[in-house]
Amino acid sequence: MTATADAEAAANELTPLADYLGSVLRRLRALPPLDLDLTQAHGNVLAEDVVAPHAFPAFDQAAVDGYAARWEDISGGGRGPSYVPAPSGTPGGRTIRLNVVGDLGAASWRPVRLTPGSCFSVAAGAPLPVAADVVVPVEWTDQGMAAVEIFRTPKRGYGVRRAGEELPVGTLLARAGTYVSPALVAVFAATGIGHVVVRPSPRVVIVATGDELVDVGRGSQPGQVVDANSHALTAAAAEVGALAYRVGICDDDPEGLRGLLEDQTLRADLIITTGGTGTGPGDMVRRILSRREGGRAGPVTFTDVALYPGTALGFGTVGAEEVPVVCLPGDPGAALIGFEVLARPAIQLLAGAEPVFRPSVRAHLLETVSSPTGLREFRPAHVAERRGGGYTVQPLSGGPFTLSGLAEANGLLVLGERVTTAAAGSTVDVLLLDRRR
Known part of the structure; x- marks a missing residue:
């Protein structure tokens, strides 16, 4: 048998990656939903559709600083305006003069009405007077206080935002599964929403295993390997949006590993271990977590997957709460690839995110x-x-x-x-x- 044939035969004994991922992800369920304050919901995924309870804008308002007027008055079709000679260089050769009868700011609340030949000085966001259908920008005027001269005529509706123009009542703002971004928080707040129902961010605990591991801050030497994995995987889990907790290094001690994992189930929605997934004499994670007890298979199944790098992966549950656990290889490159392939989709699924895979x-x-x-x-x-x-x-x-x-x-x-x-x-x-x- 040739070397190529041997390699092909060995590869045929491996589980295809797609089949393995499907079998793992089918065992996971999104975390139960929570009703959260709008600010706290940022970064989570919606658990249900969100509909606008109020319109946005909530009332007719000015979109720019200027003068709210009736368009027929400034277009020459009304009876109220008076015409005056335009300053030198003004297009059209004449200006329109209107009486300024008041000022309106964003905090103004009393309803007012325009009469022919009059206007209100308005700030952006101020409620529009009744009958106003245009706002003339201040830079198109002489910025008068008692009376204003308008040098340029905008189109009807310019500078005006009508109630519900952007988001009418009942608009579907976001569907379940949508990530709550800062912009979406603004949309919710603007339409009167203070709380939303979301999937909580998964709590992910990361454990590095191996007698050879030492903490960062020194160089590796024979018999000692700096623990890069737990730091890198904690950062990777946080990047996905998880609440990531680095436990640190656990020696290859069977009772110590079992006790550590049991303790972590109290604060974890997912546990990630790194190291010890192979079949060598020092691969304690596989030996301990796959051990049969009382005639039953161990809580974690280790599978040789058709994946490069890092064929040996583990998945199962630990503790009375049956917290999911993902076991990744010890090589840093293989661990990071394993995270991308297996752990990251698992975190996304727990968070209720769609899709679970990267684009x-x-x-x-x-x-x-x-x-x-x-x-x-x-x-x-x-x-x-x-x-x-x-x-x-x-x-x-x-x-x-x-x-x-x-x-x-x-x-x-x-x-x-x-x-x-x-x-x-x-x-x-x-x-x-x-x-x-």
């Missing part, structure tokens, strides 16, 4: 790459938009295990199980990463 695009590959047989590879890459439309993707040097590549990437190049070589110029799938830069 993807088809991109023009700039460099020929090879990929392991039978594995779905996720490789750090840089994605760019092309002139005229479409995307290009440049694989980053070092492959999927390099932390520097992951830090630089704004996308993950996805090469399917059947792809062994992707030629430059071919079209490939790319997951788009959130990068605030």
